[in-house]
Amino acid sequence: MIIAYDGDVVLRELVEEDIPKLAEYANNEKVSINLRDGFPSPYGIDDAKHFYDRIENQHPKTFFAVEYKGNYVGNISLVIGTDVYRNSAEIGYFIGEPFWNKGIVTKAVKLMVKFGFEKLGVSRIHTGVFEFNKASQRVLEKCGFEKEGVFRKSITKNGKIQDEIRYAKIKTGNL
Numbered sequence: 001m002i003i004a005y006d007g008d009v010v011l012r013e014l015v016e017e018d019i020p021k022l023a024e025y026a027n028n029e030k031v032s033i034n035l036r037d038g039f040p041s042p043y044g045i046d047d048a049k050h051f052y053d054r055i056e057n058q059h060p061k062t063f064f065a066v067e068y069k070g071n072y073v074g075n076i077s078l079v080i081g082t083d084v085y086r087n088s089a090e091i092g093y094f095i096g097e098p099f100w101n102k103g104i105v106t107k108a109v110k111l112m113v114k115f116g117f118e119k120l121g122v123s124r125i126h127t128g129v130f131e132f133n134k135a136s137q138r139v140l141e142k143c144g145f146e147k148e149g150v151f152r153k154s155i156t157k158n159g160k161i162q163d164e165i166r167y168a169k170i171k172t173g174n175l
């Protein structure tokens with residue numbers, strides 16, 4: 001089922017046929033270095049199946065496939081907060097390295113933000129980016145996210161302690 005699209009970039013529900021490509025694109029240290037340790041590395045077909053099983057019956061659905069020119073290229077998600085954070089959501093995304101720097105995730109994030117504000121009803125979408133991940137910081141800036149602060153030395157990734165840059169976008173009349 002298609003959730004949203006902008007030209008060649010489509011957000012849709014993940015299907016079982018995506019599992020091999022998910023495992024292929026996720027099994028890349030240049031991807032995992034930018035993500036939390038909960039993202040397996042190496043990333044095998046069983047990891048992709050486990051992920052698919054976990055999100056298949058999710059309600060409401062907030063984990064989607066990103067498609068570019070008709071092909072699965074990666075994932076994008078919103079995780080809605082709980083308790084006092086129930087109107088906030090954390091955005092996450094990755095696409096396969098062969099597709100980087102084509103403007104795909106910029107389009108996908110804009111679509112997902114609109115989906116979050118209009119369909120899920122959240123009023124704030126945020127994320128944290130590791131300090132060395134300049135491409136993701138650029139994506140968020142291009143999508144109108146504002147830098148809210150730096151969580152200094154809050155990340156330990158591959159044995160290195162790093163800053164995390166926190167970004168957010170607030171729902172306004174002007175998306």
Ligand SMILES: CC(C)(COP(=O)(O)OP(=O)(O)OC[C@H]1O[C@@H](n2cnc3c(N)ncnc32)[C@H](O)[C@@H]1OP(=O)(O)O)[C@@H](O)C(=O)NCCC(=O)NCCS
Pocket residue numbers: 030031032034035093094095096099100101102103104105106107127128129130133134135136138139
């Ligand atoms: C980060 C990521 C999502 C970007 O996706 P993408 O589709 O390549 O992004 P876009 O093409 O829309 O935009 C990338 C922007 O970053 C810029 N960029 C790329 N590498 C850069 C670098 N090393 N330094 C500064 N800018 C950089 C690009 O030039 C582009 O900006 P521009 O349009 O002004 O030229 C993708 O590289 C990815 O999946 N990385 C691994 C997982 C990840 O980092 N997830 C996010 C965790 S917070």
